[in-house]
Amino acid sequence: MGKLQYINKRLLFYTIICGIGSIVYGWEVGMLNIIYSMRASFGAKFGLYEFNPQKKIFDETEDKNLIEMIVTPSFTVGGIIGSILILYIIDRIGRSNSLRLGSIIYMAGVIVQVCCNNIFTLCLGRFIAGVASGIALGICPLYLAEIAPKQVRGTLGIVNPLGLQLGMLFSCLFDTLCLKLITKNMSAQWRTAFAGLLIPATLFLLLVWFLPETPRFLLLKNKEDQALKTLAKIRGQGDCHPSVVEEFNEMNARLKQELSEGICSWKELVQTKNIFYRVVIVSILQLLHMLVGVNAIGYYSTQIYSKYLGISLAKYGAWLATLQNLISFICTLPAMRYIENVGRKPILKWGAFGLGVCMVSIYALCHITDSIKDSNKGLSQLTGWLCVLIMYLFSVIYGWSWSSVVFVWQAEVFPIRMRAKANSVGTFFQYIGSLIVGSTTTTLMKYLSFYTFLIYAGFCLISFIFASLCVRETKGLSLEEMEQLYGDSKSADELKVKREIDEKKAVNNVES
Structure with a gap:
């Protein structure tokens, strides 16, 4: 049976509930990619596009990139507030009650978005939902880490990034159907797309009450x-x-x-070397987790298809984004098995390397496609579709590596007396990274074109170096043993020997 012997029906049920919390977050993140493609409905309503009667098409307005810079990160700004709010609620009202509060806030944010009529109310709704996401994203991995047996803690932790991928897939599919099927009532098209969020938000609101403390x-x-x-x-x-x-x-x-020793104070957190070191590592990991450019692909892939690759947005764009999320979800599933076998550090290190190769390839293929699109249309179409496949590969590698491991590592590396503060800080920096990417990508692409992807390739290289030098392996350790891992060298060596002995015993048990 292997690792499955440690997972029972009740534990699986609680894990699925936390996964639904991640689905809500993923749905919110993924839906703008398609909704930004609704030129005649959402685009015309909120000033991104205006109808050109001579060409009989919707052209981009001069303020399009500015509006996207406001709308896209409004959710992330709420997430920053939510990650700070964790500090004040997680050790006061508990993990499960904090998630219940988050589910109520989620629902409020979704309702405001569905009913919005201008940029302000749209951003307000996304901000409110962002607050909830900050709570859920910070607490769900921690909750699972605290209830899971150490033998499957990494496996269950993968459920959160899986939920994120599944939420992005469902949102792309639902919004693509709205785009393709609702073609007469333009107001109903984009409002129905936003209303799709009610599906996972309602499920989360109902089921979260079953979670025990x-x-x-x-x-x-x-x-x-x-x-x-x-x-x-x-x-x-x-x-x-x-x-x-x-x-x-x-x-x-x-x-x-x-x-x-009491609950860790901010003063102790800063002054205690091994504690501060872990907080810095988690903060940088979460920052790099976004700066590798995943949201540039997640939010703007349909625009990349149209601008640089000459692929019809109306014909293929939305379906390609949906297919990308489907492949990412399916290919993330194996991570549930190998994270316990391979370990956290190698996955982070070689995942960053793979992401960097993909970003350089995306830049090169966009460059080639753009330079030959007039002289050799057949070859430009070939390189364009090849670039789409590389973007798919980027999403798969991200799902296998940084999306899967960063929150698992963050949730397990801190002792309970400092867990609230450390997880809040880590989640805060994840949203800071998301804010930077989400608010600048559209402008960078406007002025730097496909050279933007070289910037993200540079951050992938930094991520590879950082993971190689600073991350220590946590596979197979109980949450209470993490202090030894980042203690003196003698404690770390003793822990390494103990882990090797435990792994040998586990192998012998399975064989017998």
């Missing part, structure tokens, strides 16, 4: 009896089962040792 949070609040019962419930065993009792006692002993 994590045993570690209950221990944080000195509720030992309730923590033991909750752990037994999550493991699908009685509270007297030897494996449950052993796990609980180890968890309780280590947490008491941690909490004897």
Whole structure:
């Protein structure tokens, strides 16, 4: 059975609920790519396009890139606020109650977007939904890390990026159907596209109430009896089962040792070398996680097809974006298996390398296609479609690597007494990176054209170097052992030996 023996129906149910929270986030991120293609409806309503009666087409307005610079990052700005809000709620009201609050805020943001009539209310709705996403994106991976057995913690952590990919796929498919099928009522076209968000938001709002509080949070609040019962419930065993009792006692002993020093203050976080070092690593990882350029592809792929590759936006654009997200989702599934076998560090390192190769290739193919489009249309079409395939490959590699691993690593590397602050800081920098990319890409493409992709290639190179030098492997360690990993060299060596012994025992058990 391998790793599957550690996953029961109840644990799987809780994991799916957290995954739905990520689907809402992915839907919000993915839908603008298609909605920006609704020139006659959304584009005309919000000033991105205006009808040219002579050519009988919708041309871009002079303010198009400025409007996109305002609309696109409004969601991300809300996410920054949500990541800060985590600081004040996660250790006060708990992990599950924080997610319930986030689900209510999500619903409010979606309703405002569906009912909006101008740029201000549209951005307000996206901002409100962004606040909820900041809460969900910061807490869902942490929640799963706290309830998962260490043997499958990485595997279950992949559910969040899978939810993101699935949300982007559903949004592209739903919005593409709106674009293709609703062709007479232009107001209904874009409003229905926004209303699609109600599907995952409603599911999340209803199901999140089934999530129990994590045993570690209950221990944080000195509720030992309730923590033991909750752990037994999550493991699908009685509270007297030897494996449950052993796990609980180890968890309780280590947490008491941690909490004897009290909740980590901001002063301690900055002044304690090994704590500050981890926070810096997570912050840079989350920043680079966005600066490799994934949102440039996610938000603007249909415009890249049209501007640089000569591919018909009306005929192919929306369907190509949908297919891209479908392939990304399907190809991210294997990450659930290999993250526990390969480890976090190699995936981050070689994933960054692959993303960099893709970005250089996208630049080169856009350059070639643009330079020969008038002299050799057949070859330019070939290179254009080849570029589309490279963009697909970029999304697949991202799903396999940085999308899958960064939040897993962040959720597991911090002890409970500093987990709230550290995860809030990490999520904050993820949104800062998203804000930078989302607000500048359309302008960079306007003035730098396809040279923009070389900038993202440079960040991929930085990511490769950073992952190689600064990230330490967390595979196979309990959450309470992370302090040793970033302690002195002797503690780290002892931990390495222990992990090797545990891995050998696991292999022998499987063979026997």
